[in-house]
Amino acid sequence: MNSLPANNSEWLIKKIIMEGGTISFYDYMNLVLNDPDNGYYGSGKANLGFKGDFVTSPSMSNDFAFLLTKQIEEWLIQIKSKLIFDEKLSVLEFGAGDGSLMSSLIDHIMIKNKKISKNVRFIIIEPNKGMIKKQQKKLEKYLKLGFDILWKSLDELEYKSLNGVILANEVLDALPVERIINLKGKIHRQGVSYDIDSRRLFFEEILITKELEKSIAFAQENLNIKIPPKNAPEGWTTEWHIDNRKWLKAVYEKINNGILLVIDYAKEAKRYYSLSNNNGTLISYKNQKIVENFFESPGNCDLTSHVCIETLIYDSETLGFETIGIVKQGEALLSLGLAERLFEIQKELKNDISKAFSRREALLRLVDPICLGDFKWFVFSKFKNKKTKINTICIR
Numbered sequence: 001m002n003s004l005p006a007n008n009s010e011w012l013i014k015k016i017i018m019e020g021g022t023i024s025f026y027d028y029m030n031l032v033l034n035d036p037d038n039g040y041y042g043s044g045k046a047n048l049g050f051k052g053d054f055v056t057s058p059s060m061s062n063d064f065a066f067l068l069t070k071q072i073e074e075w076l077i078q079i080k081s082k083l084i085f086d087e088k089l090s091v092l093e094f095g096a097g098d099g100s101l102m103s104s105l106i107d108h109i110m111i112k113n114k115k116i117s118k119n120v121r122f123i124i125i126e127p128n129k130g131m132i133k134k135q136q137k138k139l140e141k142y143l144k145l146g147f148d149i150l151w152k153s154l155d156e157l158e159y160k161s162l163n164g165v166i167l168a169n170e171v172l173d174a175l176p177v178e179r180i181i182n183l184k185g186k187i188h189r190q191g192v193s194y195d196i197d198s199r200r201l202f203f204e205e206i207l208i209t210k211e212l213e214k215s216i217a218f219a220q221e222n223l224n225i226k227i228p229p230k231n232a233p234e235g236w237t238t239e240w241h242i243d244n245r246k247w248l249k250a251v252y253e254k255i256n257n258g259i260l261l262v263i264d265y266a267k268e269a270k271r272y273y274s275l276s277n278n279n280g281t282l283i284s285y286k287n288q289k290i291v292e293n294f295f296e297s298p299g300n301c302d303l304t305s306h307v308c309i310e311t312l313i314y315d316s317e318t319l320g321f322e323t324i325g326i327v328k329q330g331e332a333l334l335s336l337g338l339a340e341r342l343f344e345i346q347k348e349l350k351n352d353i354s355k356a357f358s359r360r361e362a363l364l365r366l367v368d369p370i371c372l373g374d375f376k377w378f379v380f381s382k383f384k385n386k387k388t389k390i391n392t393i394c395i396r
């Protein structure tokens with residue numbers, strides 16, 4: 001029995017007991033992240049940035065949004081030129097965290113640059129009420145200025161209603177995943193059980209669903225992936241992103257003409273489903289540290305996994321997206337002018353060395369390959385006219 005201690009988890013234990021003593025790992029991840037009262041994001045406990053539990057690019061530095069805005073404006077201008085009617089352009093952000101990225105994007109697009117500010121609306125799709133509150137607080141001043149900022153659910157958007165740019169920075173890594181384990185050469189699904197006597201949460205094998213079986217078989221047939229890999233030892237484990245395709249499909253259906261930019265931790269299939277990666281990529285963070293034990297403090301830490309590069313591209317393309325390209329964040333930001341930005345900061349803050357130093361530090365972390373620089377930017381497009389070509393600065 002793979003048992004681990006359960007701390008501060010009465011709320012979760014009640015839910016597991018109500019479900020008969022075992023829930024799937026997928027349900028576990030969904031609860032600890034998205035439960036409206038106790039989940040890390042659901043309740044709004046999530047604390048991003050240097051002073052929080054972990055950093056994301058926008059929570060670390062406004063310069064990230066400054067550089068990204070160059071790309072977004074370029075795309076919006078090109079998309080506008082392809083439209084037949086004067087439709088409103090959208091900048092839509094999935095999972096906007098504490099609102100840092102959206103706030104800086106609005107600032108640059110609507111106030112500082114104004115290159116394409118006319119007829120632009122901003123939309124956030126955020127399922128977690130606790131996070132929506134944080135975002136509304138951060139965007140209060142722009143709401144007061146009357147800018148068109150809406151919080152919507154994906155279902156509320158009409159079919160093919162979006163013309164513009166859709167962003168998802170570190171969102172797919174927060175979608176619940178199934179955990180699978182190799183036992184006697186066969187894949188089993190992992191669940192999370194609670195033992196009343198020892199008061200412990202532990203992993204337990206549960207029935208594999210038809211949906212999960214089909215999803216893995218689909219990838220194996222079409223992508224030359226072998227799960228478990230040849231000669232995998234007993235207990236080899238990985239995770240499966242059962243929701244990515246559904247998410248991509250739902251997004252695809254809402255776009256009329258647009259670019260989807262997904263930014264995330266990502267691994268190639270051959271490294272993901274390899275003998276050496278024998279415990280998947282799931283990782284939990286609290287106070288800028290890795291929490292080794294997923295069951296230690298459910299609902300009080302982030303829980304995240306890498307996406308698989310090939311599966312994401314395959315799903316996108318078979319749904320109808322065109323892949324414009326994939327690039328490492330470090331390279332994308334350099335193409336968007338990171339070096340010039342560093343120079344500007346030095347000049348601008350020549351009398352405030354400590355501020356200049358921390359801005360420089362944050363910018364360098366965005367491109368550092370052992371930090372956020374290794375993130376992948378996936379650029380997909382969907383245009384009514386399939387022959388439409390879009391120039392993209394971030395991919396050289």
Ligand SMILES: C[S@@+](CC[C@H](N)C(=O)[O-])C[C@H]1O[C@@H](n2cnc3c(N)ncnc32)[C@H](O)[C@@H]1O
Pocket residue numbers: 041042048056057058059094095096097098100101125126127128131168169170171174175
């Ligand atoms: C790791 S945080 C990233 C926050 C922000 N994008 C950033 O980079 O700072 C994940 C965000 O995705 C949100 N989220 C979780 N599931 C989601 C879903 N199905 N659709 C949209 N957002 C989701 C979370 O509530 C949270 O705001």
